Amino acid sequence: MELSTARTLFLSPIYLPLLGAALILLSRSFFPIRITKVFEYLGILIGLIIPLVLIFQLVPILSEQGSIEGIIGSYESGIGISYRFDGLSLLLILLADIITFPAWIFSRTEGPKQGSFTALLLIQNASIAAISMTNDLFNLFVCLEIMGVAAYVLIAEGKATKAAYAAYSYLMASSSAMVFFLLGTFVLYRLTGSLNYEIISQKLTMLDDQNKILVQIALLLIIVPILLRVAVMPLSLWLVDAHSKAPHAVSALLSGVLLKVPLFALIRVFALSPLTHAYALPISYAGAATALIGVLFALAQSDAKKLLAYHSISQIGYIVSAWALSLHIGLDTKAGALLLVASFFHAFSHALFKALLFMTVGKATDAGKTRDVYRLRGANKALKQLGERSPLTMISFFVGALSISAIPPFNGYYSKILLTYSMKGSLQYTLLTIAAAGTVASFIKIGRIFLPQKDKKAVLVPEEEKKQNFTGVHISYLLLALACIATGIFSAKLLPFVVNLLGVYTSTNFGSAFFFSSSNLIKSAITVGAGILVFIIAILKPGQWVLHHIARFEGSFVDLFLGFALAIGALAYFII
């Protein structure tokens, strides 16, 4: 392919979704609903599927020269906004599309069904593509805000008023944080006279020592607001309500995609200056602590979707911990490269199984008319009464639950083994291993909603209920569940592809000998055993007492900002 064609094509994941969204909104204003429906399908085709096909044509060019650069509006370089498409961008766009598509199918029957919802999904995907490609610090701010605004509206689509409250507090916290991001951008612009990543990093190497502290502060102001989007503790208070009160399809997207895209975009900010390396290690510890605390809170919840939301925090802790450790060690070392690959692979598998879990649990709790995991029993029977012929919701739930609990041959096993492989011996490794046992325990807890009803006190489902059509829901389950299994089984083939695209070098052979070594299998068995033990402790009196106290904790609005101040303070302490 010609390079000039490639320069046009690589922007298609930004332009085409916006075109699709515009078409849908236009038809909504002028045509009746039936025609808008057609436009929605057309919009998804134009905005999600065609760009994916197009950017895969660019893979040969990427493996040849690493990246494709272009300037928006063909301005001169230095004036226009420059974009840079590389393997990481491709992987992030792929991640976003793979989750958005099943989530959209799920939303067709489960709602929100309006045309504006499809348009919002497309706008969000355009902003994700832009975040993954931009080479300009201010443009990163704009794209993060677009993604944020789309997310606030999507959360507020939830039926409960608490969804509006969650969207409001997320908006206030995140937009205030983004003002700090702008301040950091300003300081860097003042010092270097540019917003382009490459020019900034060039100029920063020439600065004298006096300005170094200023650069450190500016970078801190840029990094912390992005970490707020990623929801590392103590910045994760907004997440619980947002993820648990949003519509199920949106929850799947939020935790599958929206937490990870900013994190991987942050790699470019870290590359700006060697001064950022001081931040990597504390972030890695924070990630590991997040994994453990998140799972503890998850175990304490009675609301099924809240439990899943705390699991998102916990799993993002795994990802952040490995990601930051890889930056600390250095991407050019073998261990660092492997950790980066592992953190992306875990982000990808987490996106798949968590989306699946949010949809199946959402559907089951809707059918059972309660979200309380202690009261809801016989969810499968309730689904059957609604017209589900095969117990696919239950089966898909168990695929997701076994994946997140890292049971072979599902993808969670592969990604967690890979993730912990290079961490052996560190404090993070210990924390993450304990968190893994907690994960098993909390999924035993939530899995009980599919147990048959025993006593009469359990929630009874009314016999008279309108039958529902499960076809669309089942298609989205199947897509995700098969992807969960396939990314596990074919990981030996997929991982070299990811390694190649991330532009790192590792000589590790990802064969079955690597994953199924006897020590890994024994560790996995011990984790499951420990998980069952934790579950038994949790349902005993003392365990219940502790968990009850944890469950009562609910962050207030001010706590969001306390967390923000704490994060800035802690990171500032580490560099001084």
Added chain:
Amino acid sequence: MTIERILIFLLFLVGFSAIVGAKNIIKKVFGLNLINSSVVLLFILEGSRIGSQAPIIGEGVTDIVDPIPQALMLTAIVIGVCVTALALALSVRLYKATNSLEIDTIQERLKGEH
């Protein structure tokens, strides 16, 4: 020179204390607007100090003011307006559901909801 910076900093503090301290959710939105404006002012003020002449390139114009900070702030203002509109819309929904604008009361009244 420094007095302007101090004033901008004070504006920022007023806004931030409104976001964190004010109980009323509309006042919180005002606070968000204030901190946004203070950063916009900072960009414009500091940006105007790079160079001395108006950025209209013509004969004899050499030392132009850097136009980029102003251009950036136009975008930042637009984003600020969008976020404000959305925050106010959410406030209306919260008020209709709970009949209150106080953040603590809203949280209290929503606690029972599932």
